[in-house]
Amino acid sequence: MGRPNAGRDGRSDEVLEGEQEMSQKITSYPGHEITSDELKEGKYLDVYYKFVPRYSWAAGVAISRFLDELKNGRIVARKCNRCERILVPPRMYCEQCYRPTDEWVQIKDTGTVNTFSISHVGTDARRLKTPILVAVVDIDGASPGMGILHNLGEVEPSKIWIGMKVQAVWKQPSDRQGAITDIRYFKPVVP
Amino acid sequence: MRRRVAVVGAGITLFRRRMLETPKELSFEASKMALDSAGLTLKDIQSVVSGSAPDAFDGVHMKGEYYLDGMGAIGKPHERVYVGGGTGVFTPIGGWWNVASGMYDTCLCVAEEKMSPLHPHPQYAFWSIFDQILERPLGTTLLWIFSLEMRRYMHKYGIKEEEIAEVAVKNKGNAIDHPSAQLGARITVSDVMNSEPICSPVKRLDVSPPSDGAAAVVLVSENVAKKLTDEPVWLDGVGWTLDTMHWTNRDLAYPEYVEKAAKMAYRMAGIKNPRKEIDVAEPYDPFDYKELHHLEGLQLAGKGEAPKMTVDGVTQRDGDLPVCPSGGLLGVGNPIAAAGMMKICELFWQLRGEAGKRQVKKDARTGVAQAWGDLMQVGTVAVMRS
Numbered sequence: 001m002g003r004p005n006a007g008r009d010g011r012s013d014e015v016l017e018g019e020q021e022m023s024q025k026i027t028s029y030p031g032h033e034i035t036s037d038e039l040k041e042g043k044y045l046d047v048y049y050k051f052v053p054r055y056s057w058a059a060g061v062a063i064s065r066f067l068d069e070l071k072n073g074r075i076v077a078r079k080c081n082r083c084e085r086i087l088v089p090p091r092m093y094c095e096q097c098y099r100p101t102d103e104w105v106q107i108k109d110t111g112t113v114n115t116f117s118i119s120h121v122g123t124d125a126r127r128l129k130t131p132i133l134v135a136v137v138d139i140d141g142a143s144p145g146m147g148i149l150h151n152l153g154e155v156e157p158s159k160i161w162i163g164m165k166v167q168a169v170w171k172q173p174s175d176r177q178g179a180i181t182d183i184r185y186f187k188p189v190v191p
Numbered sequence: 192m193r194r195r196v197a198v199v200g201a202g203i204t205l206f207r208r209r210m211l212e213t214p215k216e217l218s219f220e221a222s223k224m225a226l227d228s229a230g231l232t233l234k235d236i237q238s239v240v241s242g243s244a245p246d247a248f249d250g251v252h253m254k255g256e257y258y259l260d261g262m263g264a265i266g267k268p269h270e271r272v273y274v275g276g277g278t279g280v281f282t283p284i285g286g287w288w289n290v291a292s293g294m295y296d297t298c299l300c301v302a303e304e305k306m307s308p309l310h311p312h313p314q315y316a317f318w319s320i321f322d323q324i325l326e327r328p329l330g331t332t333l334l335w336i337f338s339l340e341m342r343r344y345m346h347k348y349g350i351k352e353e354e355i356a357e358v359a360v361k362n363k364g365n366a367i368d369h370p371s372a373q374l375g376a377r378i379t380v381s382d383v384m385n386s387e388p389i390c391s392p393v394k395r396l397d398v399s400p401p402s403d404g405a406a407a408v409v410l411v412s413e414n415v416a417k418k419l420t421d422e423p424v425w426l427d428g429v430g431w432t433l434d435t436m437h438w439t440n441r442d443l444a445y446p447e448y449v450e451k452a453a454k455m456a457y458r459m460a461g462i463k464n465p466r467k468e469i470d471v472a473e474p475y476d477p478f479d480y481k482e483l484h485h486l487e488g489l490q491l492a493g494k495g496e497a498p499k500m501t502v503d504g505v506t507q508r509d510g511d512l513p514v515c516p517s518g519g520l521l522g523v524g525n526p527i528a529a530a531g532m533m534k535i536c537e538l539f540w541q542l543r544g545e546a547g548k549r550q551v552k553k554d555a556r557t558g559v560a561q562a563w564g565d566l567m568q569v570g571t572v573a574v575m576r577s
Contacts, residue, residue: 029203029204029205029370029371030204030205030212030220030221030224031204031205031207031210031211031212031217031220031404032205032210032211032212033205033207033208033209033210033211034207034209034210034211035209036208036209039209044211049250051250055323057323057324059324060324063324063325067324087440089322089325089437095435095437114343114439114443115339115340115342115343115346115443116339116342117334117335117338117339117342117390117391117392117393118388118390118391119332119334119335119338119389119390120387120388120389120390120391121314121332121334121389121390122330122332123314123315123318123330123331123332124311124312124314124315124318125311125312125313125314125315125332126311126312132330134329134335134339135339136339136343136439136443145440145441145442146439146440147439147440148325148439149325149326149329149331149335149439150329151329157391162342162343162346179328180324180325180326180328180329181328181329
């Protein structure tokens with residue numbers, strides 16, 4: 001097996017002296033597993049601690065404006081006049097041209113499903129009773145392939161397809177908070 | 192001028208869902224095994240490079256400082272490198288800088304991960320890798336990006352879930368022969384297809400497990416290598432690149448960042464035709480489709496062609512291009528940083544013909560290992576030769 005001259009045979013005697021060989025020559029690998037049962041039985045000591053940090057993130061120059069416009073029921077992007085890309089999520093600089101972007105552009109609240117998934121688990125990997133429908137939606141009016149992550153709704157999981165046209169379903173204006181969740185989800189555009 | 196760098200020793204612990212050992216203890220065990228196998232002691236080591244993924248798993252801030260003792264790094268130049276899931280292959284790349292630059296002749300590279308401390312599930316830590324303003328409020332889990340990417344990949348090239356499942360069957364089967372393995376098993380494509388849907392199209396058996404474990408290698412300069420062994424394995428090419436965090440603006444069907452990293456490593460190693468010149472590959476396989484994705488990024492398969500190669504048996508241990516002969520993350524386990532380093536260890540053993548039951552059939556002289564991670568944006572690549 002393997003290269004005939006490899007391994008022990010091809011090595012000098014002085015190195016072999018007292019040396020522990022690796023892989024096939026190692027017969028035991030270090031470490032002790034704790035099984036689920038042992039954990040439940042409390043066979044091993046451990047220390048439990050719950051860490052509850054709180055953060056407040058500034059949304060930044062570009063995204064603050066983006067969120068503010070969501071409150072108004074609009075999706076906005078930034079345009080770079082050099083590469084002519086219309087960027088969403090918007091950024092104040094074009095990462096490709098490495099220069100400031102030039103202007104705000106209102107884009108549509110419709111788009112195309114680029115890819116999607118039916119998630120049966122939540123953030124902490126626990127099973128959900130009702131699956132979450134999740135998609136990357138390429139937004140109309142932005143450059144091709146400019147998608148955002150969001151949820152899908154008002155659609156049977158089995159009826160979702162890549163290329164499906166969708167439109168934003170907004171919260172009532174009074175319920176909007178300037179958050180990505182001001183869009184409740186995207187639903188299929190009924191032709 | 193750049194110096195040639197050799198791997199002269201490798202070590203690894205068991206990979207398990209939950210280990211008794213602390214990160215320091217796991218690091219010590221893997222490091223000691225690597226040093227012993229190189230015929231060196233800690234006194235011979237001039238610098239240490241360590242790798243470990245997010246601190247959030249352990250709940251230990253300054254983890255690089257915390258586990259220092261176990262890694263033999265007290266009083267030595269030590270750096271902790273980090274690129275999420277790509278860290279395991281980035282760690283020996285960090286070691287390569289130390290030795291290739293002429294700064295040091297010997298460098299111990301150790302990757303350690305304990306995912307088990309976080310409750311109720313290690314997955315929870317991944318929530319915080321998403322954008323905190325635009326994505327986390329949607330209830331994200333890391334599985335989303337995998338399932339979205341897998342679906343896009345399948346859609347673009349007309350790939351079936353059954354073809355992708357072949358990777359899980361192969362890797363879990365290969366892992367039966369790996370002494371450290373957590374999930375070695377003989378399974379079938381229908382087992383994968385019938386396993387619980389988690390985040391469709393991703394099913395339970397498409398996914399690698401959370402794990403605890405550590406792995407290490409010793410890197411030395413050419414002069415030192417020649418004194419130690421007639422059979423050094425050379426670390427002849429390294430490459431790494433990152434793409435933007437704006438992952439929803441990218442082509443999810445193809446990992447361009449892996450291509451760039453691979454081309455960088457191949458150029459350095461003088462490899463012109465990777466498919467002909469690479470004898471064995473250890474691409475990153477946290478999910479079965481990722482092995483295929485990465486084979487394409489590594490230029491070892493055409494775009495959308497890796498599934499057929501797998502179905503045809505080309506990537507089996509006795510195939511023309513053995514892929515993940517170790518059993519990969521799907522079979523051996525996925526203690527994030529340690530899993531990437533496990534691939535470096537595997538190439539070391541494969542290229543020396545010492546992999547025992549796992550030894551690939553062909554005469555393997557050149558191998559490539561790759562890891563991937565962050566918000567699906569990094570490729571780290573290492574080319575090794577005997």
